Amino acid sequence: MKGFILAAGEGTRLYPLTLEIPKPLLPVGKIPILTYLIELYLKHGVEDIKINIQKKHLEDFYKWKATYFPREKIEFLIEKKPSGTFTP
Numbered sequence: 001m002k003g004f005i006l007a008a009g010e011g012t013r014l015y016p017l018t019l020e021i022p023k024p025l026l027p028v029g030k031i032p033i034l035t036y037l038i039e040l041y042l043k044h045g046v047e048d049i050k051i052n053i054q055k056k057h058l059e060d061f062y063k064w065k066a067t068y069f070p071r072e073k074i075e076f077l078i079e080k081k082p083s084g085t086f087t088p
Contacts, residue, residue, distance in 0.1 A: 003046040005037065008054050008079040022057040025064055035068050042072065052077045 011023030018026070024034040034051075041049055053061055055078045065074055 001044075001046045002048040003041045003050070005034070005049065005051040007034065008052045010054075022053070022060055024051075025057075025060055032064055032068070034064065038069060038072070038074070047073060049074045050077055051075070052079050054079055 005024075007022070007024040009023060011018030011026075014023055014026070024037075025032040027033075028036070038049065049072070051061070051074065053076050058076060058078065061076050065072075
């Protein structure tokens, strides 16, 4: 099964916390929020995961993946043009 996560937002409502850390990587306890979501995906059979992110945070997400999910198939997709708040 495939999964897609929207994670390219600025996180402005969480300033100043998100000035240095992308919102999905903010810790809850000591674990980044995104980690909990990925664990749920894997638990329910989602094995091919794509996450859209901003280019400026690519290195942060690579480090996160290497730390928490080095063997899982997680691909980062760079958002080329910010489209604002998600609306259907």
